[in-house]
């Protein structure tokens with residue numbers, strides 16, 4: 001399995017699809033979109049990898065690039081944050097131009113002490129500035145192995161609101177993956193990237209707009225406005241061990257058809273959807289979310305995600321596989337759900 005972004009790029013170039021560089025990330029990795037040309041009027045954008053600690057969508061997108069059979073015009077943006085696909089050791093080594101190995105919190109503390117400047121510490125959350133980026137981590141996983149980066153993001157948002165992270169305005173903040181029990185994620189083997197806006201808002205790479213975001217994200221917004229996709233599928237990972245979808249509004253007839261296409265494909269392979277009850281339990285107290293039916297969550301629309309950004313051009317969904325399942329199963333969920341949605345779109349467009 002591919003471990004670094006360089007391997008990923010090499011793999012995709014070997015597939016021989018048409019390939020368009022979009023922008024370089026802050027470490028010089030090339031973010032690209034690859035196209036599998038079809039004869040349909042509508043364009044489909046399949047995106048993944050906005051959050052480095054959610055690798056299943058990236059692998060699913062790569063597999064789909066290689067073997068999806070469809071007459072639709074498909075655009076793949078398999079990795080929105082190349083830095084995040086890599087391990088923390090790799091990223092810090094590139095940043096500091098020395099060999100760095102981080103396998104434990106002890107190692108991480110050492111690196112921060114040797115190369116960083118501490119700018120914030122409260123409870124079990126620590127924030128450093130190393131060169132031109134921030135680095136934030138928490139030892140929370142000792143008490144809650146599924147707290148993940150949500151916990152750090154929440155604490156940083158509060159600190160930023162209180163003016164404690166002003167030094168990081170306009171900078172990216174690296175958060176090492178902190179899901180020790182999640183297959184393919186673990187500790188320190190991926191990086192979740194945040195960004196502190198000029199207004200002191202802490203946003204992830206899935207806050208998609210053209211301004212006040214890192215250039216990696218602005219490039220995605222520009223791509224969407226240029227393609228105007230009939231369908232956008234953004235692959236993420238989240239709660240539990242099953243599959244679910246975030247919608248931006250109550251699905252109309254055509255959108256329902258796409259969702260049912262995805263869900264039927266999953267059911268055929270005995271892959272389950274999160275039930276309404278399970279979603280209520282797992283996402284309790286997390287903003288205004290409405291659980292419309294099994295596997296379908298209506299997000300409040302307050303978060304400007306890629307899916308919301310793309311919804312002005314066509315149907316768009318955020319697909320989620322549960323990080324508690326095996327990586328292989330999660331990849332399969334995304335792959336089948338995308339294939340099902342594409343088949344349904346083919347029928348809608350006919």
Ligand SMILES: [Zn+2]
Nearest residue numbers: 051054236237
């Ligand atoms: Zn995500």
